[in-house]
């Protein structure tokens with residue numbers, strides 16, 4: 001394995017949690033490099049279901065979980081997740097980058113307030129304070145994990161930041177007093193709680209690479225939510241594509257060559273923003289019900305539609321995806337005619353490149369290739385065990401993307417997976 005990166009190629013929720021859990025068998029370290037508790041990874045092991053938002057999924061298999069500098073951390077949520085795992089007899093082995101930014105109470109208040117003010121133009125964020133926290137990072141007003149270790153430093157930073165945030169809350173009509181001492185006490189207490197985890201994780205990872213350790217990078221969200229290459233402004237605030245792993249963990253880009261793109265066999269999206277293959281019919285409802293397409297983080301129903309290969313190719317090219325893990329193939333079982341989007345008609349033109357402008361994306365009418373459906377995939381142990389029609393579906397995806405399908409997942413259990 002050495003270094004392997006797992007990335008979402010759609011709008012998130014591709015089933016990365018299960019694949020990371022599957023691949024982390026051979027890993028020494030499992031690393032998150034972007035995002036925060038806007039993510040939700042569900043892992044099912046026998047009768048236990050784990051729902052993680054910020055802790056890397058690999059800790060469930062006893063691996064060292066690293067929360068890299070590119071992440072944003074809500075310490076309250078992190079505490080809760082650690083507690084939840086301990087209740088299930090899992091003692092997470094965690095490392096937190098001292099450079100990771102901390103989601104503060106005002107970030108959460110402002111996320112909700114901004115969305116309310118945007119009204120019809122809202123992004124549909126998870127309201128976890130992600131955007132405001134990343135905004136502060138770039139504006140150089142952030143508080144980092146390492147800052148939580150010193151109360152004096154924390155107070156000094158808060159003295160600089162809080163008056164601005166207090167004004168902002170007032171503008172948004174939020175009647176909430178930001179009490180410097182209370183915030184400093186609470187967040188310093190988190191610092192003390194996590195002090196053994198907070199360190200120069202980039203340095204440890206660089207050593208691990210030199211020592212030939214196995215490192216698995218666990219992407220959150222998907223390429224279409226990348227702040228530069230996704231459906232901006234209907235995107236998240238981090239770099240979701242492969243380049244983000246180098247920056248968000250502090251490792252040289254040249255080590256990132258084994259890049260696994262996770263492709264769900266159909267498309268889903270939560271929140272606002274265009275989605276060309278969205279279905280508003282009974283097939284859409286079937287996918288939602290059969291695929292249990294409800295957000296892990298916000299429980300919102302996910303919008304569902306056919307697989308969009310224009311989207312996936314965009315993602316594969318941006319990250320240089322070397323192989324694909326196809327997930328949730330079983331959700332398509334029992335549909336008479338299955339479709340894949342291979343291009344768009346936009347303003348009377350045929351295109352197969354994802355448009356820059358979300359208003360243009362909203363005008364895109366998908367061009368479909370149709371496939372005869374299949375009955376059941378549930379008992380496949382290898383590619384040739386799949387129904388012929390499902391094999392054709394997979395081979396077409398591989399040919400279109402010019403990227404090998406490497407792994408197929410057809411159910412939530414670990415054993416509902418095979419390598420192609």
Ligand code: IMP
Pocket residue numbers: 011012013038039040123124125126127128130131220221225234235236237270271272
């Ligand atoms: P934020 O990341 O909370 O700011 O939300 C921005 C957009 O990204 C919204 O449309 C969210 O629904 C979406 N989003 C964020 N995290 C995830 C995820 O893990 N899966 C799917 N969508 C997500």
